[in-house]
Amino acid sequence: MSEQNSSPKETNKAEQPAEIQTPLESPVINTPSNPANQAQNETINIPNNKANFAPLIEIALKEIESRRNELVKEIEVLAKRKSNLEEELQTTFTGQSDAIARRVKGFQDYLTGALQGLAQSAEKLDLVVQPVVLQPSPLDKKESEEINETSAKVDAIANTFQPDENLIRECLEQFLGQPDFYADPWKLRRSLDSKDIELLEDWFFNMGGRGAQPSRGSRPKNVLISAGLISILGELYGDRFQTLVLASQPERLGEWRRGLQDALGLEREDFGPNSGIVLFERSNGVLERADRLEERGEVPLILIDAAEQSVEIPILQFPLWLAFAAEPEELYKEEELL
Numbered sequence: 001m002s003e004q005n006s007s008p009k010e011t012n013k014a015e016q017p018a019e020i021q022t023p024l025e026s027p028v029i030n031t032p033s034n035p036a037n038q039a040q041n042e043t044i045n046i047p048n049n050k051a052n053f054a055p056l057i058e059i060a061l062k063e064i065e066s067r068r069n070e071l072v073k074e075i076e077v078l079a080k081r082k083s084n085l086e087e088e089l090q091t092t093f094t095g096q097s098d099a100i101a102r103r104v105k106g107f108q109d110y111l112t113g114a115l116q117g118l119a120q121s122a123e124k125l126d127l128v129v130q131p132v133v134l135q136p137s138p139l140d141k142k143e144s145e146e147i148n149e150t151s152a153k154v155d156a157i158a159n160t161f162q163p164d165e166n167l168i169r170e171c172l173e174q175f176l177g178q179p180d181f182y183a184d185p186w187k188l189r190r191s192l193d194s195k196d197i198e199l200l201e202d203w204f205f206n207m208g209g210r211g212a213q214p215s216r217g218s219r220p221k222n223v224l225i226s227a228g229l230i231s232i233l234g235e236l237y238g239d240r241f242q243t244l245v246l247a248s249q250p251e252r253l254g255e256w257r258r259g260l261q262d263a264l265g266l267e268r269e270d271f272g273p274n275s276g277i278v279l280f281e282r283s284n285g286v287l288e289r290a291d292r293l294e295e296r297g298e299v300p301l302i303l304i305d306a307a308e309q310s311v312e313i314p315i316l317q318f319p320l321w322l323a324f325a326a327e328p329e330e331l332y333k334e335e336e337l338l
Contacts, residue, residue, distance in 0.1 A: 160208040160319075164236055168204055171232045172197050185265045186276070188231040196225050203229075203322060210316070212323040215306040215330060219252065222324045223259030226303050229322065230264065230277075233301060240298050241320070243277045244286050247305035253279045256305070283312040290318050307334045 161168060175192040183189050192200075199213050216222055230243055247253045257271055257279060271277050273289075280286045290300040300318055304311060306326035315321055326334075 161204045161236075165205065167235060168232055169201075171228075171235060172200060175228050183265065185267075185270075186231065186234045187265070188228050188263060189265055190224055190227070190263050192224065192228055196221075196228070199225060200229060200232075204232075209320045209322075210318075211321075212311070212325045215324040215326040217327075217330060219255050219306065220259055222306055223256055224263055226322070227260055227263035229303075230260070230301070233299075233320070237299055241301055242289075242293055242298060243301045243303060244289055245277065245279050245303045245305070246281075246283060246286050246308060247279070248281055248308060250281065252305055252307060253281065256303075283315065287312070287314050290315075294318075306330060 172192075175188060176194070176197060177191060179189055179191045180187070181189050196216070199216075203209065203211065203213055216225065226243075226245075233241055245253065245256050247256060257277075260266060260277060261268075261270075266277070269275060271279060278289060280289070286302060290302065293300045299320060302315055302318060302321035304315075304321070304323035306324035308323070309331070311323050
């Protein structure tokens with residue numbers, strides 16, 4: 001009995017410290033989590049996350065918008081290029097090459113069919129070779145008459161100075177000799193070379209005193225030849241002719257005046273409207289003066305400077321005119337000097 005009674009006491013004593021230890025240690029009791037509390041915690045954390053991602057979202061939106069604007073601009077540029085290409089295809093030869101090729105092909109087919117039909121119809125014909133008799137046409141007669149008239153006119157022009165050929169050749173021979181520095185005014189005081197004499201002979205006897213001659217390479221040489229021409233015409237016409245010089249620049253006219261004054265022994269009074277030599281910068285004045293001289297029964301001699309690149313057509317109607325035709329190198333030098 002004592003053993004039985006002691007055993008329960010011991011057991012009670014062993015259990016008693018466990019019951020006392022429990023409130024002192026305060027063990028953690030795992031209670032089941034409440035779903036409502038979890039939802040509340042999540043709702044509290046969401047605004048913080050949005051506040052953190054807001055700048056990144058704005059940056060991404062800006063990049064997308066800028067990229068969109070760039071794409072819009074590229075689309076506009078491509079649309080313009082497309083419209084330009086369409087216009088070029090409609091207007092240029094490259095764009096219409098296909099249409100042209102189709103038209104040419106159609107025309108080629110048409111010609112092929114037409115030639116085949118013509119060949120077939122020609123094979124059916126009985127061709128007989130007949131002698132052809134040609135009769136002179138009235139038009140041919142008129143053309144031959146015109147040719148004869150023009151040749152007669154050329155011969156008449158070439159023979160203008162034929163009666164005075166001996167006098168002209170004597171003067172030309174004198175020009176080849178030594179210069180006479182003390183000759184009378186309006187006589188050539190200088191000498192010419194053989195090429196100058198050939199030029200004057202061609203102008204007198206082949207061109208009849210009307211035409212252009214190649215320039216001698218410089219204005220002083222052309223002025224010297226003109227002085228010899230004026231000297232000869234003075235022997236032929238006396239005071240019944242006047243020399244009209246055309247040069248479009250005052251400097252060129254100055255060279256003409258000094259050259260003629262030195263070669264012919266003239267004074268400044270010999271150059272003027274009522275004198276033997278008149279200088280003009282424009283062709284209109286030359287034409288008016290030449291018309292007045294012809295109305296008074298006098299003969300105008302028109303000299304055209306080599307720098308003049310064209311001759312007015314009304315000048316060609318006058319009986320005596322000489323134009324010097326310059327080479328490109330001489331014209332280039334004239335432009336450099338201006």
